[in-house]
Amino acid sequence: MQSQVASARATGVAVRFEGVTKRFSSANGSYTAVDDVTFDVPQGSFTTVVGPSGCGKSTLLNMTAGLTPCSAGSIEVFSEPLSGINRRAAYIFQQDALLPWKTVAGNVRLGLSLRGVDADEVRERSDEWLRRVGLSEFADCYPFQLSGGMRKRAAIAQSWIVDPDIMLMDEPFGALDVQTRRLMQAELLRVWSAARKTVVFVTHDLEEAIALADEVVVMSAGPASTVVGRYPVRLSRPRDLLDIRTDPGFVELYGSIWATLRDEVLRSYASGGTD
Numbered sequence: 001m002q003s004q005v006a007s008a009r010a011t012g013v014a015v016r017f018e019g020v021t022k023r024f025s026s027a028n029g030s031y032t033a034v035d036d037v038t039f040d041v042p043q044g045s046f047t048t049v050v051g052p053s054g055c056g057k058s059t060l061l062n063m064t065a066g067l068t069p070c071s072a073g074s075i076e077v078f079s080e081p082l083s084g085i086n087r088r089a090a091y092i093f094q095q096d097a098l099l100p101w102k103t104v105a106g107n108v109r110l111g112l113s114l115r116g117v118d119a120d121e122v123r124e125r126s127d128e129w130l131r132r133v134g135l136s137e138f139a140d141c142y143p144f145q146l147s148g149g150m151r152k153r154a155a156i157a158q159s160w161i162v163d164p165d166i167m168l169m170d171e172p173f174g175a176l177d178v179q180t181r182r183l184m185q186a187e188l189l190r191v192w193s194a195a196r197k198t199v200v201f202v203t204h205d206l207e208e209a210i211a212l213a214d215e216v217v218v219m220s221a222g223p224a225s226t227v228v229g230r231y232p233v234r235l236s237r238p239r240d241l242l243d244i245r246t247d248p249g250f251v252e253l254y255g256s257i258w259a260t261l262r263d264e265v266l267r268s269y270a271s272g273g274t275d
């Protein structure tokens with residue numbers, strides 16, 4: 001059922017990675033971080049990318065954001081070759097980008113104000129987003145007055161308010177405690193299912209990757225990290241993220257993916273590549 005919903009939603013390809021390779025030059029020569037990565041991210045889908053720490057997940061996301069170019073291969077965004085900054089995408093990092101001197105509302109409004117959107121519309125849309133992420137009562141607070149989970153909710157509103165077609169998320173909940181993290185994952189899925197944006201979400205946490213995704217993409221240990229597995233997640237939506245980990249379908253899929261990921265994590269550990 002869920003896969004039918006997902007495929008109905010996925011009417012095209014939002015991001016196409018074709019032989020994407022990234023080499024960094026160093027004093028000792030060249031280091032290939034990502035090598036020959038090829039896969040499609042369907043429009044409106046939620047794709048998670050997992051792999052051992054240091055394998056190149058952030059590098060792949062940085063290339064998708066257009067922050068750094070591919071050394072070889074190409075990235076297409078809605079069928080257009082990506083060159084320079086990816087204007088169709090917004091990026092959420094582990095460290096949020098809230099400005100400490102602006103209130104929550106000021107931070108949420110920032111993207112629209114910078115785009116010159118009419119002040120009344122900015123207020124209306126930011127009120128709506130603050131409500132959606134449950135922060136209406138905290139609109140006049142400053143980021144330091146918020147808990148970690150509230151900051152994440154503010155960061156989600158700040159990014160999604162500008163209505164990007166693609167949301168790139170790099171371990172956004174990595175710094176949160178387990179309970180807050182699960183609540184935030186549920187919050188994110190709620191926002192995603194209402195907004196129907198394409199999400200590419202990087203994490204080293206396999207449980208998180210499965211719980212959120214339509215498809216989990218597994219990357220190998222570096223150097224020259226590449227895609228070693230792609231796993232569709234056929235768990236029904238909406239998902240109860242607080243209990244999904246005991247769902248037999250979840251447990252089975254976890255076992256299959258872990259069989260692949262485990263080898264990569266051990267390889268990465270043996271080569272000293274993990275953090």
Ligand code: ADP
Nearest residue numbers: 024033051052053054055056057058059060222
């Ligand atoms: P992950 O996100 O999977 O933890 P990264 O994408 O951050 O991994 O890093 C992949 C590899 O590329 C690592 O070995 C890292 O040291 C290297 N790397 C990342 N960015 C740079 C850079 N700007 N210059 C040189 N090496 C880099």
